[in-house]
Amino acid sequence: MSGIAEVARRAGVSKSTASRALTGAGYVSDETRRRVQQAAADLGYRPSTSAVGLATGRTRSIGVLLPYVNRWFFAEALEGVQEALHERGLDLTLYAARPDTATRRHVFRQFLTRKGFDGLIAIGLEPQDGEVERLLAMRIPVVGVVGTSDAISVVAIDDEHASRRATELLVDLGHRDIVFLGGGASAAHVDRLRMSGYSASMTDAALTGHIRFVPSDVTLPGGYAAAVDLLGDARRRPTAIVAVCDEVAIGAIIAARRLGIRVPSELSVVGIDDHEYAAMFSLTTLRQVPREQGAAAVELLQRHLHDREMAPTAVRLQATLVMRSSTAPPLSAESTVQIDMRERPAWSQ
Amino acid sequence: MSGIAEVARRAGVSKSTASRALTGAGYVSDETRRRVQQAAADLGYRPSTSAVGLATGRTRSIGVLLPYVNRWFFAEALEGVQEALHERGLDLTLYAARPDTATRRHVFRQFLTRKGFDGLIAIGLEPQDGEVERLLAMRIPVVGVVGTSDAISVVAIDDEHASRRATELLVDLGHRDIVFLGGGASAAHVDRLRMSGYSASMTDAALTGHIRFVPSDVTLPGGYAAAVDLLGDARRRPTAIVAVCDEVAIGAIIAARRLGIRVPSELSVVGIDDHEYAAMFSLTTLRQVPREQGAAAVELLQRHLHDREMAPTAVRLQATLVMRSSTAPPLSAESTVQIDMRERPAWSQ
DNA sequence: GGATGATGTGGAATCGGTTCCAGGCGAATG
DNA sequence: CATTCGCCTGGAACCGATTCCACATCATCC
Numbered sequence: 122m123s124g125i126a127e128v129a130r131r132a133g134v135s136k137s138t139a140s141r142a143l144t145g146a147g148y149v150s151d152e153t154r155r156r157v158q159q160a161a162a163d164l165g166y167r168p169s170t171s172a173v174g175l176a177t178g179r180t181r182s183i184g185v186l187l188p189y190v191n192r193w194f195f196a197e198a199l200e201g202v203q204e205a206l207h208e209r210g211l212d213l214t215l216y217a218a219r220p221d222t223a224t225r226r227h228v229f230r231q232f233l234t235r236k237g238f239d240g241l242i243a244i245g246l247e248p249q250d251g252e253v254e255r256l257l258a259m260r261i262p263v264v265g266v267v268g269t270s271d272a273i274s275v276v277a278i279d280d281e282h283a284s285r286r287a288t289e290l291l292v293d294l295g296h297r298d299i300v301f302l303g304g305g306a307s308a309a310h311v312d313r314l315r316m317s318g319y320s321a322s323m324t325d326a327a328l329t330g331h332i333r334f335v336p337s338d339v340t341l342p343g344g345y346a347a348a349v350d351l352l353g354d355a356r357r358r359p360t361a362i363v364a365v366c367d368e369v370a371i372g373a374i375i376a377a378r379r380l381g382i383r384v385p386s387e388l389s390v391v392g393i394d395d396h397e398y399a400a401m402f403s404l405t406t407l408r409q410v411p412r413e414q415g416a417a418a419v420e421l422l423q424r425h426l427h428d429r430e431m432a433p434t435a436v437r438l439q440a441t442l443v444m445r446s447s448t449a450p451p452l453s454a455e456s457t458v459q460i461d462m463r464e465r466p467a468w469s470q
Numbered sequence: 471m472s473g474i475a476e477v478a479r480r481a482g483v484s485k486s487t488a489s490r491a492l493t494g495a496g497y498v499s500d501e502t503r504r505r506v507q508q509a510a511a512d513l514g515y516r517p518s519t520s521a522v523g524l525a526t527g528r529t530r531s532i533g534v535l536l537p538y539v540n541r542w543f544f545a546e547a548l549e550g551v552q553e554a555l556h557e558r559g560l561d562l563t564l565y566a567a568r569p570d571t572a573t574r575r576h577v578f579r580q581f582l583t584r585k586g587f588d589g590l591i592a593i594g595l596e597p598q599d600g601e602v603e604r605l606l607a608m609r610i611p612v613v614g615v616v617g618t619s620d621a622i623s624v625v626a627i628d629d630e631h632a633s634r635r636a637t638e639l640l641v642d643l644g645h646r647d648i649v650f651l652g653g654g655a656s657a658a659h660v661d662r663l664r665m666s667g668y669s670a671s672m673t674d675a676a677l678t679g680h681i682r683f684v685p686s687d688v689t690l691p692g693g694y695a696a697a698v699d700l701l702g703d704a705r706r707r708p709t710a711i712v713a714v715c716d717e718v719a720i721g722a723i724i725a726a727r728r729l730g731i732r733v734p735s736e737l738s739v740v741g742i743d744d745h746e747y748a749a750m751f752s753l754t755t756l757r758q759v760p761r762e763q764g765a766a767a768v769e770l771l772q773r774h775l776h777d778r779e780m781a782p783t784a785v786r787l788q789a790t791l792v793m794r795s796s797t798a799p800p801l802s803a804e805s806t807v808q809i810d811m812r813e814r815p816a817w818s819q
Numbered sequence: 820g821g822a823t824g825a826t827g828t829g830g831a832a833t834c835g836g837t838t839c840c841a842g843g844c845g846a847a848t849g
Numbered sequence: 850c851a852t853t854c855g856c857c858t859g860g861a862a863c864c865g866a867t868t869c870c871a872c873a874t875c876a877t878c879c
Contacts, residue, residue, distance in 0.1 A: 170586030171523030172835035196540035237519030342750040401691040521865035
């Protein structure tokens with residue numbers, strides 16, 4: 122209820138002095154500052170965000186756009202963004218909308234209809250939709266998480282490299298019949314990067330003839346269903362699977378268990394993510410930490426906020442291999458690679 | 471860049487007329503309105519949210535407070551809230567912070583330091599922490615999801631009733647040795663409600679002596695670890711489990727499978743939630759739809775927004791039983807209840 | 820034909836802050 | 850001693866919208 126004028130009156134100073142005392146900008150004597158702060162505390166004074174925003178031209182509020190919140194990567198990244206923003210005293214305005222939906226288009230209209238963000242973080246933008254351009258048209262700093270773009274700053278792991286490492290691991294163990302599980306025709310951009318890393322690695326290993334993509338929904342039940350299909354038929358069954366992500370990988374492991382196929386002796390599985398369930402399923406995977414990516418995006422955004430001329434920068438992280446026990450040499454082959462199985466799963470204590 | 475003054479000039483009218491034409495408030499001739507709208511479109515005019523907020527006193531922005539975003543219930547509820555808010559042209563400002571953390575306290579300071587929300591939705595507030603009072607002190611409408619409070623409006627299922635139904639189902643099948651899995655000493659409010667529903671039902675069935683709580687983290691790996699422990703020892707093994715939620719229930723099913731215990735013939739499991747993985751594990755459960763709860767909370771909030779004197783209202787939903795095949799009579803007993811197993815799992819097609 | 824009311828428009832105040840500018844004061848400088 | 854400078858303060862303009870009020874016009878109703 123009470124504005125800064127009230128605070129000023131109570132402290133016996135002018136509005137301008139009160140403002141300076143509270144924001145810390147400009148000269149104010151220690152004694153005056155104390156009195157003003159005391160008056161503000163007494164009155165329970167809260168500055169109006171609208172008024173501050175109008176006067177300063179910045180809202181201290183960041184828009185965050187993403188396709189899902191109920192999926193591991195996005196939820197984790199969102200929490201990372203959220204935490205990093207709050208450390209800096211910035212608010213987070215959320216826009217969640219799946220690609221190619223009416224809601225998504227509506228969000229873009231909303232975005233473009235209202236101006237009121239100091240910056241924008243877009244998680245999992247699909248580049249082809251021309252959305253990057255529309256965001257740039259808002260003339261505020263934009264940082265992406267996942268995906269590539271020359272026009273905006275981006276934080277992401279090298280997805281192609283991650284699936285390449287996953288595939289190489291299996292090749293090195295002696296596998297030849299390695300299937301890529303997940304993705305498919307309507308795959309998202311990241312998924313396609315991972316698919317091409319697999320292809321490249323198979324080609325390098327002179328296994329071009331063995332390249333095989335089995336599509337699935339990019340979810341745990343999706344991986345399960347596709348794997349039941351794939352593994353149920355003994356003639357189609359590979360000795361190893363590279364999964365597009367851990368959720369699909371875990372679905373495949375559950376499917377294998379149900380079918381009585383032993384992991385890793387009869388089937389090796391590698392994922393990408395290091396999902397919170399990965400340890401529980403002893404899944405060998407390439408770890409990325411979306412929470413850190415979110416924090417890095419905020420960091421990058423803040424640099425853009427301070428220096429409006431800063432050129433777009435790509436922060437490309439490296440996924441790290443986490444060796445657990447869902448991978449082993451195929452029954453038919455010999456391998457010279459030794460697996461370190463000493464890791465104690467975190468959930469078992 | 472261009473404000474409403476620019477639009478007005480281009481349309482050859484005053485600022486006030488331009489404002490009326492664009493907001494739709496007050497009299498404007500059709501011809502004038504058309505000209506103003508055209509001018510606004512030509513200039514790509516976007517009203518400043520700060521200025522609108524200052525002038526009207528409302529920000530069209532709702533604060534949403536929750537403990538986690540990376541857990542099923544909260545992620546789903548958040549998506550529901552988000553979607554419902556956007557349908558109404560309201561923005562969502564997110565505050566995610568775990569209970570009893572420095573961040574949480576910081577968020578409360580933030581909340582109380584800035585005023586700038588038309589309303590507030592709090593998901594999973596723990597009543598004991600005096601947080602409800604602090605939110606009420608903000609003098610804006612508050613709606614809770616999950617939990618009880620006389621002071622604010624709340625949307626939730628009847629948790630006690632849900633676990634009661636779950637327990638009764640098992641009792642009716644002939645089980646006596648029924649364990650409640652999950653929760654524990656530091657359980658959240660909802661968890662304790664579910665625990666007491668179980669107790670009450672066991673007492674009603676004259677099975678007071680069989681009441682047994684096995685604590686676990688309220689996560690899938692937590693349920694797995696606790697169930698491995700519980701089921702690994704044949705002497706402690708119950709014939710049925712009521713889980714505090716589906717994630718714990720699924721953890722238990724996975725544990726049972728790993729230990730070679732057959733579900734449902736050797737072990738029945740009932741959950742609460744109808745988690746997205748529930749169908750895949752054929753889990754019998756009591757369904758709640760957090761997405762709808764989120765939407766209902768928005769609906770309720772909007773009513774409070776329109777009528778500031780409206781009394782706090784509790785919307786208490788009923789969880790509905792979803793019968794799948796994780797439940798059966800115990801091997802030792804006979805049962806008169808027939809289970810309908812005709813449901814085709816959605817993920818299998 | 821004058822009063823009434825609905826419609827349409829512009830000027831000016833207002834929301835609640837920040838910030839520019841001018842001015843006062845005391846200490847240091849030339 | 851006059852200037853200059855650093856520190857401190859208040860007055861007023863300003864940010865960009867909405868909204869109150871006054872006024873003009875025109876049709877309608879006694």
